Amino acid sequence: MDWEKRKDGKPMYHACEEHIELAMDIIIDEHEAAPIIEKYTEEKSLSTVCSFCEKPAIYHISK
Ligand SMILES: [Zn+2]
Numbered sequence: 001m002d003w004e005k006r007k008d009g010k011p012m013y014h015a016c017e018e019h020i021e022l023a024m025d026i027i028i029d030e031h032e033a034a035p036i037i038e039k040y041t042e043e044k045s046l047s048t049v050c051s052f053c054e055k056p057a058i059y060h061i062s063k
Helices: 002-008 019-030 041-045
Strands: 013-015 035-039 059-062
Touching: 013 019, 019 059
Parallel strands: none
Antiparallel strands: 013 059, 035 059
16 A cells, blocks of 8 residues: 555646546545545645646545
8 A cells, every 4th residue: 555655745737726526536546535625724735736727726635
C-alpha cells in the first residue's frame, strides 16, 4: 500500500466548484480509495488554480 508515501499531505488535485466531482471520480478510479477533500481558505483559493480549468481552486483533494 502506497498510502505511506503520501504522508507529506500534498494535494493531488486542486478543483473549483465545477470540477470537484471530476477530481473525486479520478481519485476513486485510479486509487480505489475515498478521496480526502478539504476546502481552501479564501486567501489560498485565490492563489491556487484548478487542475482542470483556469478558475481559482476552492478545494484540494488527496487520497
Ligand atoms: Zn475547474
